[in-house]
Amino acid sequence: RSQARVEHKRLALEIETHNERYYQQDAPTVSDATYDALQRRLEAIEARFPDLVTASSPTQTVGAAPARGFAKVQHAVPMLSLGNAFSDAEVAEFVERIRRFLKLGADDMPAIVAEPKIDGLSLSLRYENGDLVRAATRGDGFTGEDVTANVRTIADVPHKLNGHNIPTACELRGEVYMLKEDFLALNKKQQEAGDTVFANPRNSAAGSLRQKDVSITASRPLKFFAYAWGEMTDRPAETQNDMLEWLRDVGFIVNPLIQLCHSVDEVLAFYRRIGEQRATLGYDIDGVVYKVDRLDWQERLGFVSRSPRWAIAHKFAAEQAMTI
Numbered sequence: 001r002s003q004a005r006v007e008h009k010r011l012a013l014e015i016e017t018h019n020e021r022y023y024q025q026d027a028p029t030v031s032d033a034t035y036d037a038l039q040r041r042l043e044a045i046e047a048r049f050p051d052l053v054t055a056s057s058p059t060q061t062v063g064a065a066p067a068r069g070f071a072k073v074q075h076a077v078p079m080l081s082l083g084n085a086f087s088d089a090e091v092a093e094f095v096e097r098i099r100r101f102l103k104l105g106a107d108d109m110p111a112i113v114a115e116p117k118i119d120g121l122s123l124s125l126r127y128e129n130g131d132l133v134r135a136a137t138r139g140d141g142f143t144g145e146d147v148t149a150n151v152r153t154i155a156d157v158p159h160k161l162n163g164h165n166i167p168t169a170c171e172l173r174g175e176v177y178m179l180k181e182d183f184l185a186l187n188k189k190q191q192e193a194g195d196t197v198f199a200n201p202r203n204s205a206a207g208s209l210r211q212k213d214v215s216i217t218a219s220r221p222l223k224f225f226a227y228a229w230g231e232m233t234d235r236p237a238e239t240q241n242d243m244l245e246w247l248r249d250v251g252f253i254v255n256p257l258i259q260l261c262h263s264v265d266e267v268l269a270f271y272r273r274i275g276e277q278r279a280t281l282g283y284d285i286d287g288v289v290y291k292v293d294r295l296d297w298q299e300r301l302g303f304v305s306r307s308p309r310w311a312i313a314h315k316f317a318a319e320q321a322m323t324i
Protein backbone atom coordinates (compact mmCIF):
# COMPACT_ATOMS: atom_id res chain seq x y z
CA ARG A 1 0.00 0.00 0.00
CA SER A 2 2.79 2.41 0.94
CA GLN A 3 4.67 1.20 -2.17
CA ALA A 4 1.54 1.91 -4.24
CA ARG A 5 1.42 5.39 -2.76
CA VAL A 6 5.06 6.01 -3.73
CA GLU A 7 4.52 4.74 -7.27
CA HIS A 8 1.28 6.74 -7.54
CA LYS A 9 3.16 9.91 -6.61
CA ARG A 10 5.95 9.21 -9.11
CA LEU A 11 3.50 8.44 -11.95
CA ALA A 12 1.38 11.52 -11.21
CA LEU A 13 4.49 13.70 -11.27
CA GLU A 14 5.73 12.16 -14.54
CA ILE A 15 2.34 12.63 -16.20
CA GLU A 16 2.05 16.23 -15.00
CA THR A 17 5.55 17.02 -16.28
CA HIS A 18 4.61 15.48 -19.61
CA ASN A 19 1.37 17.50 -19.75
CA GLU A 20 3.23 20.74 -19.07
CA ARG A 21 5.67 20.07 -21.92
CA TYR A 22 3.03 18.64 -24.27
CA TYR A 23 0.38 21.36 -23.83
CA GLN A 24 2.48 24.38 -22.97
CA GLN A 25 5.59 23.90 -25.07
CA ASP A 26 4.43 21.44 -27.77
CA ALA A 27 7.56 19.48 -26.95
CA PRO A 28 6.61 16.21 -25.17
CA THR A 29 9.44 14.07 -23.87
CA VAL A 30 7.70 10.67 -24.07
CA SER A 31 5.87 9.11 -27.01
CA ASP A 32 2.08 9.12 -26.93
CA ALA A 33 2.08 5.34 -26.52
CA THR A 34 4.34 5.58 -23.45
CA TYR A 35 2.08 8.30 -22.10
CA ASP A 36 -0.94 6.04 -22.59
CA ALA A 37 0.87 3.29 -20.65
CA LEU A 38 1.64 5.67 -17.75
CA GLN A 39 -2.01 6.72 -17.64
CA ARG A 40 -3.22 3.10 -17.59
CA ARG A 41 -0.73 2.21 -14.81
CA LEU A 42 -1.98 5.15 -12.74
CA GLU A 43 -5.62 4.16 -13.36
CA ALA A 44 -4.79 0.57 -12.32
CA ILE A 45 -3.24 1.73 -9.02
CA GLU A 46 -6.16 4.06 -8.35
CA ALA A 47 -8.61 1.26 -9.08
CA ARG A 48 -6.92 -0.82 -6.35
CA PHE A 49 -6.38 2.06 -3.90
CA PRO A 50 -9.27 4.51 -4.50
CA ASP A 51 -8.22 6.65 -1.52
CA LEU A 52 -5.08 7.59 -3.49
CA VAL A 53 -7.32 9.45 -5.98
CA THR A 54 -7.15 13.19 -5.28
CA ALA A 55 -8.81 16.03 -7.19
CA SER A 56 -5.43 16.97 -8.62
CA SER A 57 -4.68 13.42 -9.81
CA PRO A 58 -3.98 13.39 -13.58
CA THR A 59 -6.82 10.89 -13.98
CA GLN A 60 -9.24 13.61 -12.81
CA THR A 61 -8.08 16.38 -15.11
CA VAL A 62 -8.20 16.48 -18.92
CA GLY A 63 -5.04 17.85 -20.59
CA ALA A 64 -3.49 20.95 -19.10
CA ALA A 65 -4.32 24.62 -18.57
CA PRO A 66 -4.07 26.71 -21.78
CA ALA A 67 -0.73 28.33 -22.58
CA ARG A 68 -0.05 31.89 -21.37
CA GLY A 69 -0.26 34.70 -23.96
CA PHE A 70 -3.53 33.73 -25.67
CA ALA A 71 -6.96 34.92 -24.57
CA LYS A 72 -8.93 32.15 -22.88
CA VAL A 73 -12.07 30.72 -24.45
CA GLN A 74 -14.74 28.77 -22.61
CA HIS A 75 -16.09 25.92 -24.78
CA ALA A 76 -19.92 26.02 -24.82
CA VAL A 77 -19.73 22.20 -24.76
CA PRO A 78 -16.56 20.69 -23.20
CA MET A 79 -14.09 18.99 -25.57
CA LEU A 80 -13.59 15.72 -23.72
CA SER A 81 -11.03 13.04 -24.47
CA LEU A 82 -11.94 9.59 -25.77
CA GLY A 83 -11.51 6.40 -23.76
CA ASN A 84 -9.04 3.94 -25.27
CA ALA A 85 -9.30 0.32 -26.37
CA PHE A 86 -6.08 -1.60 -26.97
CA SER A 87 -7.45 -4.97 -28.08
CA ASP A 88 -10.22 -6.55 -30.14
CA ALA A 89 -11.72 -7.84 -26.88
CA GLU A 90 -11.94 -4.31 -25.49
CA VAL A 91 -13.70 -3.21 -28.69
CA ALA A 92 -16.20 -6.05 -28.37
CA GLU A 93 -16.74 -5.02 -24.72
CA PHE A 94 -17.34 -1.42 -25.85
CA VAL A 95 -20.11 -2.61 -28.19
CA GLU A 96 -21.52 -4.99 -25.55
CA ARG A 97 -21.71 -2.18 -22.97
CA ILE A 98 -23.63 -0.07 -25.48
CA ARG A 99 -26.07 -2.92 -26.25
CA ARG A 100 -26.68 -3.47 -22.55
CA PHE A 101 -27.05 0.21 -21.76
CA LEU A 102 -29.54 0.70 -24.61
CA LYS A 103 -31.27 -2.58 -23.74
CA LEU A 104 -30.84 -3.81 -27.32
CA GLY A 105 -31.37 -7.46 -28.25
CA ALA A 106 -28.28 -9.70 -28.40
CA ASP A 107 -28.30 -9.61 -32.21
CA ASP A 108 -29.21 -5.90 -32.44
CA MET A 109 -25.98 -4.24 -33.62
CA PRO A 110 -25.82 -0.45 -33.28
CA ALA A 111 -24.37 1.00 -36.51
CA ILE A 112 -20.89 2.36 -35.81
CA VAL A 113 -19.02 5.11 -37.66
CA ALA A 114 -15.31 4.24 -37.87
CA GLU A 115 -12.64 6.78 -38.76
CA PRO A 116 -8.85 7.14 -38.70
CA LYS A 117 -7.71 8.96 -35.52
CA ILE A 118 -5.66 11.90 -36.80
CA ASP A 119 -2.59 12.62 -34.67
CA GLY A 120 -2.77 16.41 -34.71
CA LEU A 121 -4.31 18.88 -32.29
CA SER A 122 -8.03 19.33 -31.84
CA LEU A 123 -9.64 22.66 -32.59
CA SER A 124 -13.09 24.11 -32.02
CA LEU A 125 -14.54 26.57 -34.58
CA ARG A 126 -17.48 28.75 -33.62
CA TYR A 127 -19.78 29.89 -36.45
CA GLU A 128 -22.63 32.36 -35.95
CA ASN A 129 -25.12 32.66 -38.83
CA GLY A 130 -22.55 30.78 -40.88
CA ASP A 131 -19.63 33.14 -40.22
CA LEU A 132 -16.47 31.99 -38.46
CA VAL A 133 -16.35 34.12 -35.29
CA ARG A 134 -13.85 32.28 -33.14
CA ALA A 135 -11.39 29.38 -33.09
CA ALA A 136 -10.03 27.79 -29.92
CA THR A 137 -7.65 25.00 -29.02
CA ARG A 138 -8.92 22.29 -26.68
CA GLY A 139 -6.76 23.40 -23.72
CA ASP A 140 -7.95 21.41 -20.71
CA GLY A 141 -11.21 20.46 -22.40
CA PHE A 142 -13.18 23.28 -20.77
CA THR A 143 -11.04 26.35 -21.49
CA GLY A 144 -8.86 26.70 -24.58
CA GLU A 145 -6.79 29.44 -26.23
CA ASP A 146 -8.21 31.90 -28.73
CA VAL A 147 -6.31 31.23 -31.98
CA THR A 148 -8.90 32.77 -34.34
CA ALA A 149 -6.48 34.97 -36.30
CA ASN A 150 -4.10 32.04 -36.82
CA VAL A 151 -6.90 29.69 -37.91
CA ARG A 152 -8.17 32.15 -40.54
CA THR A 153 -4.93 31.45 -42.40
CA ILE A 154 -5.71 27.71 -42.76
CA ALA A 155 -7.07 27.08 -46.29
CA ASP A 156 -9.13 24.02 -45.20
CA VAL A 157 -11.13 26.13 -42.71
CA PRO A 158 -14.13 27.92 -44.34
CA HIS A 159 -14.66 31.52 -43.20
CA LYS A 160 -18.29 31.14 -44.17
CA LEU A 161 -20.44 27.98 -44.21
CA ASN A 162 -22.07 27.08 -47.56
CA GLY A 163 -25.83 27.76 -47.64
CA HIS A 164 -27.13 24.35 -46.39
CA ASN A 165 -29.62 24.80 -43.50
CA ILE A 166 -27.03 26.68 -41.42
CA PRO A 167 -27.53 26.66 -37.60
CA THR A 168 -27.69 30.06 -35.89
CA ALA A 169 -24.74 29.06 -33.69
CA CYS A 170 -22.50 26.01 -33.82
CA GLU A 171 -19.10 24.84 -32.60
CA LEU A 172 -17.58 22.57 -35.24
CA ARG A 173 -14.60 20.43 -34.29
CA GLY A 174 -11.75 18.69 -35.96
CA GLU A 175 -8.02 18.17 -36.06
CA VAL A 176 -5.31 20.54 -37.29
CA TYR A 177 -2.48 18.51 -38.79
CA MET A 178 0.50 18.69 -41.12
CA LEU A 179 1.33 16.25 -43.95
CA LYS A 180 4.51 14.27 -43.26
CA GLU A 181 6.21 15.57 -46.42
CA ASP A 182 5.36 19.19 -45.50
CA PHE A 183 6.67 18.56 -42.00
CA LEU A 184 10.01 17.27 -43.38
CA ALA A 185 10.36 20.22 -45.76
CA LEU A 186 9.53 22.67 -42.95
CA ASN A 187 12.10 21.11 -40.62
CA LYS A 188 14.75 21.33 -43.35
CA LYS A 189 13.98 25.03 -43.80
CA GLN A 190 13.91 25.58 -40.02
CA GLN A 191 17.25 23.81 -39.62
CA GLU A 192 18.91 25.89 -42.38
CA ALA A 193 17.60 29.05 -40.73
CA GLY A 194 18.79 27.86 -37.31
CA ASP A 195 15.18 27.90 -36.06
CA THR A 196 13.16 25.40 -34.00
CA VAL A 197 13.18 21.88 -35.46
CA PHE A 198 10.05 19.90 -34.56
CA ALA A 199 10.04 16.31 -33.31
CA ASN A 200 6.98 15.23 -35.29
CA PRO A 201 4.13 16.61 -37.44
CA ARG A 202 1.84 17.02 -34.43
CA ASN A 203 4.29 19.25 -32.58
CA SER A 204 4.98 21.27 -35.71
CA ALA A 205 1.23 21.76 -36.29
CA ALA A 206 0.73 22.83 -32.67
CA GLY A 207 3.78 25.07 -32.68
CA SER A 208 2.73 26.62 -36.02
CA LEU A 209 -0.84 27.23 -34.85
CA ARG A 210 0.08 28.84 -31.52
CA GLN A 211 2.26 31.57 -32.97
CA LYS A 212 1.75 35.10 -31.65
CA ASP A 213 2.93 36.29 -35.09
CA VAL A 214 0.07 35.26 -37.41
CA SER A 215 2.22 35.67 -40.54
CA ILE A 216 4.34 32.76 -39.31
CA THR A 217 1.21 30.59 -39.05
CA ALA A 218 0.19 31.76 -42.54
CA SER A 219 3.52 30.53 -43.89
CA ARG A 220 3.03 27.03 -42.44
CA PRO A 221 1.26 24.21 -44.41
CA LEU A 222 -1.50 23.51 -41.87
CA LYS A 223 -4.48 21.33 -42.77
CA PHE A 224 -7.78 20.48 -41.10
CA PHE A 225 -10.17 17.50 -40.95
CA ALA A 226 -13.63 18.13 -39.47
CA TYR A 227 -15.15 15.27 -37.46
CA ALA A 228 -17.40 16.45 -34.63
CA TRP A 229 -19.32 19.35 -33.12
CA GLY A 230 -20.15 20.85 -29.72
CA GLU A 231 -22.96 23.39 -29.42
CA MET A 232 -25.34 23.05 -32.37
CA THR A 233 -28.65 24.94 -32.51
CA ASP A 234 -31.21 23.15 -34.77
CA ARG A 235 -29.02 20.17 -35.72
CA PRO A 236 -29.20 19.38 -39.48
CA ALA A 237 -29.05 15.53 -39.23
CA GLU A 238 -29.89 12.65 -36.87
CA THR A 239 -26.89 10.35 -37.38
CA GLN A 240 -23.11 10.77 -37.09
CA ASN A 241 -22.68 9.72 -40.71
CA ASP A 242 -25.21 12.24 -42.02
CA MET A 243 -23.63 14.97 -39.90
CA LEU A 244 -20.27 14.21 -41.54
CA GLU A 245 -22.01 14.49 -44.93
CA TRP A 246 -23.42 17.86 -43.81
CA LEU A 247 -19.92 19.01 -42.76
CA ARG A 248 -18.72 18.19 -46.30
CA ASP A 249 -21.73 20.04 -47.79
CA VAL A 250 -21.03 23.24 -45.84
CA GLY A 251 -17.41 23.27 -46.97
CA PHE A 252 -15.20 21.15 -44.69
CA ILE A 253 -12.73 18.42 -45.57
CA VAL A 254 -13.91 15.23 -43.85
CA ASN A 255 -11.60 12.21 -43.90
CA PRO A 256 -12.50 10.15 -46.99
CA LEU A 257 -11.69 6.82 -45.27
CA ILE A 258 -14.54 7.13 -42.75
CA GLN A 259 -16.86 4.12 -42.93
CA LEU A 260 -20.27 3.15 -41.51
CA CYS A 261 -20.00 -0.37 -40.01
CA HIS A 262 -22.82 -2.80 -39.14
CA SER A 263 -20.96 -5.47 -37.17
CA VAL A 264 -17.99 -5.83 -34.82
CA ASP A 265 -16.22 -7.84 -37.52
CA GLU A 266 -16.64 -4.96 -39.97
CA VAL A 267 -15.29 -2.54 -37.32
CA LEU A 268 -12.23 -4.71 -36.67
CA ALA A 269 -11.65 -5.25 -40.41
CA PHE A 270 -11.62 -1.45 -40.74
CA TYR A 271 -9.03 -1.20 -37.94
CA ARG A 272 -6.80 -3.73 -39.67
CA ARG A 273 -7.16 -2.14 -43.10
CA ILE A 274 -6.33 1.34 -41.76
CA GLY A 275 -3.41 -0.20 -39.85
CA GLU A 276 -2.07 -1.62 -43.13
CA GLN A 277 -2.56 1.68 -45.02
CA ARG A 278 -1.11 3.75 -42.18
CA ALA A 279 2.36 4.31 -43.65
CA THR A 280 0.90 5.47 -46.97
CA LEU A 281 -1.70 7.96 -45.66
CA GLY A 282 0.54 11.02 -45.88
CA TYR A 283 -0.39 12.14 -42.35
CA ASP A 284 0.07 10.62 -38.87
CA ILE A 285 -2.68 8.65 -37.20
CA ASP A 286 -2.49 6.87 -33.84
CA GLY A 287 -5.51 4.59 -34.09
CA VAL A 288 -9.11 4.68 -35.21
CA VAL A 289 -12.22 6.12 -33.58
CA TYR A 290 -15.56 4.31 -33.31
CA LYS A 291 -18.80 6.17 -32.66
CA VAL A 292 -22.40 5.04 -32.33
CA ASP A 293 -24.10 6.37 -35.47
CA ARG A 294 -27.55 7.25 -34.08
CA LEU A 295 -27.40 10.64 -32.29
CA ASP A 296 -30.41 9.90 -30.07
CA TRP A 297 -28.47 6.85 -28.79
CA GLN A 298 -25.34 8.98 -28.31
CA GLU A 299 -27.42 11.28 -26.10
CA ARG A 300 -28.84 8.38 -24.10
CA LEU A 301 -25.36 6.88 -23.67
CA GLY A 302 -23.83 10.20 -22.60
CA PHE A 303 -20.43 10.37 -20.92
CA VAL A 304 -18.79 8.33 -18.20
CA SER A 305 -16.48 10.44 -15.96
CA ARG A 306 -14.80 12.51 -18.66
CA SER A 307 -15.17 10.37 -21.81
CA PRO A 308 -18.16 9.54 -23.98
CA ARG A 309 -19.84 6.18 -23.44
CA TRP A 310 -20.79 6.31 -27.09
CA ALA A 311 -17.31 6.63 -28.56
CA ILE A 312 -13.89 5.08 -28.09
CA ALA A 313 -10.42 5.26 -29.69
CA HIS A 314 -8.77 1.96 -30.67
CA LYS A 315 -5.01 2.63 -30.56
CA PHE A 316 -2.18 0.96 -32.52
CA ALA A 317 0.56 -0.76 -30.52
CA ALA A 318 3.46 1.35 -29.23
CA GLU A 319 6.22 0.12 -31.55
CA GLN A 320 4.22 1.27 -34.60
CA ALA A 321 3.66 4.76 -33.17
CA MET A 322 6.76 6.20 -34.88
CA THR A 323 6.38 9.01 -37.40
CA ILE A 324 8.40 8.93 -40.68
Ligand SMILES: Cc1ccc2cc(C(N)=O)cc(O)c2n1
Nearest residue numbers: 082116117118119175227228289
Ligand atom coordinates in the same frame (compact mmCIF):
# COMPACT_ATOMS: atom_id res chain seq x y z
C1 LIG B 1 -15.81 13.12 -29.85
C2 LIG B 1 -14.44 13.05 -30.41
C3 LIG B 1 -13.34 13.42 -29.62
C4 LIG B 1 -12.06 13.38 -30.16
C5 LIG B 1 -11.90 12.95 -31.49
C6 LIG B 1 -10.60 12.89 -32.09
C7 LIG B 1 -10.50 12.48 -33.42
C8 LIG B 1 -9.17 12.43 -34.11
N1 LIG B 1 -8.07 12.76 -33.42
O1 LIG B 1 -9.11 12.10 -35.30
C9 LIG B 1 -11.63 12.13 -34.17
C10 LIG B 1 -12.89 12.18 -33.58
O2 LIG B 1 -14.01 11.88 -34.28
C11 LIG B 1 -13.04 12.59 -32.24
N2 LIG B 1 -14.28 12.66 -31.70
